[in-house]
Amino acid sequence: MAYDEEVAARVRNALSDLGDLREQKMMGALCFMVGDHMCCGVTGDALMVRVGRDDYEVALTKDYVRPMEMAGGRRPRGFVLVDPPGIETEEALARWIGRSRDFVSTLPAK
Incomplete structure (x- = not known):
């Protein structure tokens, strides 16, 4: 499945303050x-969010x-998809990305 470049650009913009950000194509x-x-x-046109098992x-x-x-x-526990109406505004997108960033910040360095 292809991904929506407009949604990708919005996510890229929301994460632009991170110095250790990279993009990787995987699993479509x-x-x-x-x-x-x-x-x-x-x-597709959904945001994949890593929220963790808890x-x-x-x-x-x-x-x-x-x-x-x-x-x-x-269905991997810890990952959800947010469909377009759930990320319609920049504030909603930022909240979901914030949840993902918060979870990832708890993980040990690789």
Whole structure:
């Protein structure tokens, strides 16, 4: 699945303050890596958000959020997809990216 370049540009802009940011194409998505950890990404027109296992169930209760599903139907706990209405405004996008950044900041350095 291709990714929406407009959403990718918005994510790129929201993460522009990070010095250790890099982009990597994987699993048909564009992933944004922070400190060598996957932080968030864009798959299709949805935002892929890494919320971690502890926040996974809570994240799924939010509007326009669904489990991330990989090939073969596997659903990795800790990652959710936020559909376009859930990231319509820059504030909403920033909140979701902030959740992802907060989680990644708890991970040990690679």
